[in-house]
Amino acid sequence: MTDQSAPDREEEFAIFNHLESEVRSYARSFPVVFARARGAQLFARDGTAYLDFLMGCSSLNYGHNPPELKAALADYIAGDGITHGLDLYNEAKESFLREFHETILRPRQLDYVVQFPGPTGANAVEAALKLARKITGRPNIIAFTNGFHGVSLGALSCTGNRYHRAAAGQLLGGVTRLPYDGYLGSSVDTADYLDRLLSDPSSGVDAPAAVIVETVQGEGGLNVGGTEWLRKVAAIARKHGALLIVDDIQAGVGRTDAFFSFEAAGLRPDIVTMAKSISGYGLPMALVLIDRQLDKWEPGEHNGTFRGNCHAFVTARAAVEHFWRTDSLAASVRGKGNLLKSRLEQIAQKYDPERVSVKGRGMMRGIDLKSGEVAGQVISNAFQMGLIVETAGPKDEVVKCLPPLVIGEAQLSRGLDILEDAIDSVMGSAVNTAA
Numbered sequence: 009m010t011d012q013s014a015p016d017r018e019e020e021f022a023i024f025n026h027l028e029s030e031v032r033s034y035a036r037s038f039p040v041v042f043a044r045a046r047g048a049q050l051f052a053r054d055g056t057a058y059l060d061f062l063m064g065c066s067s068l069n070y071g072h073n074p075p076e077l078k079a080a081l082a083d084y085i086a087g088d089g090i091t092h093g094l095d096l097y098n099e100a101k102e103s104f105l106r107e108f109h110e111t112i113l114r115p116r117q118l119d120y121v122v123q124f125p126g127p128t129g130a131n132a133v134e135a136a137l138k139l140a141r142k143i144t145g146r147p148n149i150i151a152f153t154n155g156f157h158g159v160s161l162g163a164l165s166c167t168g169n170r171y172h173r174a175a176a177g178q179l180l181g182g183v184t185r186l187p188y189d190g191y192l193g194s195s196v197d198t199a200d201y202l203d204r205l206l207s208d209p210s211s212g213v214d215a216p217a218a219v220i221v222e223t224v225q226g227e228g229g230l231n232v233g234g235t236e237w238l239r240k241v242a243a244i245a246r247k248h249g250a251l252l253i254v255d256d257i258q259a260g261v262g263r264t265d266a267f268f269s270f271e272a273a274g275l276r277p278d279i280v281t282m283a284k285s286i287s288g289y290g291l292p293m294a295l296v297l298i299d300r301q302l303d304k305w306e307p308g309e310h311n312g313t314f315r316g317n318c319h320a321f322v323t324a325r326a327a328v329e330h331f332w333r334t335d336s337l338a339a340s341v342r343g344k345g346n347l348l349k350s351r352l353e354q355i356a357q358k359y360d361p362e363r364v365s366v367k368g369r370g371m372m373r374g375i376d377l378k379s380g381e382v383a384g385q386v387i388s389n390a391f392q393m394g395l396i397v398e399t400a401g402p403k404d405e406v407v408k409c410l411p412p413l414v415i416g417e418a419q420l421s422r423g424l425d426i427l428e429d430a431i432d433s434v435m436g437s438a439v440n441t442a443a
């Protein structure tokens with residue numbers, strides 16, 4: 009559309025309203041047509057700039073169109089590099105595997121083989137579940153309350169969210185749900201409960217093939233698995249002959265500072281799923297990292313036409329090379345994660361802790377407003393003021409900040425200023441009464 013006059017709203021979204029399925033979701037929170045993006049900013053068609061604290065739900069950890077990755081991709085395309093390669097050997101994949109091995113796996117002494125499933129998180133989870141069941145011969149999987157692992161049937165069985173589960177229209181089986189860390193309050197160690205259930209032959213819980221866990225629950229509302237809890241869950245899985253699958257699709261790739269979110273707890277998962285930011289450029293790509301001893305796949309057992317997205321291999325290689333050969337990105341995430349934490353705590357301190365609290369780890373943190381309605385109003389106000397930020401949690405009650413890891417401190421502060429104003433404008437009356 010070239011018309012510069014402010015178009016009538018209905019008119020502006022006409023084709024989406026007419027032709028795109030009702031299943032669309034994020035677009036409803038941010039009703040504007042976007043045209044360009046760079047770094048931490050999205051630009052609407054009319055040129056309005058928005059700070060982006062959604063970042064493709066953590067698919068764009070290095071920002072929109074990071075220049076180093078864009079250059080690598082543009083060169084590759086200009087040179088007629090292969091775009092689609094099934095799972096044929098090709099140079100783009102070779103370079104990615106070399107870089108990933110040298111820079112990520114080897115220094116961490118992680119002896120994984122790499123599976124390229126179909127290029128989505130859900131597909132990586134499907135592959136991980138299948139493999140765990142195949143290796144152990146056990147059908148049951150342990151997953152946790154508020155876990156989110158994708159919406160294809162296998163992954164959805166592990167996902168907690170009722171709304172998403174209901175859409176399956178069929179029973180979702182093969183999974184036993186257990187309480188995540190803190191689910192029953194700080195006085196109950198839910199890992200002990202897991203151990204008890206698996207140790208008791210009459211608990212009614214079948215020996216599991218795997219325990220699948222997020223170290224920080226992204227969609228579930230920024231619940232943090234404590235270091236001791238995660239270590240205990242890992243030990244319990246091992247003790248009972250179950251594999252440990254860490255779903256690092258949202259919390260990985262530096263979001264909590266280290267490349268893998270489980271490094272802080274010193275875990276060595278048997279299987280790791282990755283997607284979202286692994287390509288670094290928003291291109292579809294997913295990985296399943298499998299302990300070398302556990303690579304029991306037969307050729308083509310888990311298949312998919314788009315396992316060879318060479319453009320994603322190119323940007324993923326460039327991202328690892330540019331951002332992970334040194335510790336500087338992780339260090340800056342630690343610093344900005346602390347900044348994010350202290351600013352959110354300052355905001356929360358203005359209000360009754362029963363109504364506002366801070367959650368999360370690293371640069372995936374947010375503010376729990378205890379009400380989906382309030383949180384929805386906050387993100388809508390924030391959007392009017394130029395900040396894109398979404399909600400998470402069982403009732404969409406947590407405003408979740410996922411700024412790009414490479415954001416400058418000035419932009420980070422500006423986004424948080426907007427968020428603070430948005431919260432104050434919704435909670436306004438409480439400001440005066442709380443003090």
Ligand SMILES: *Cc1c(COP(=O)(O)O)cnc(C)c1O
Binds near residue numbers: 127226227255
């Ligand atoms: C987003 C997400 C998935 C699903 O990934 P898709 O690419 O949407 O299929 C799985 N697990 C976690 C932890 C996620 O955040």
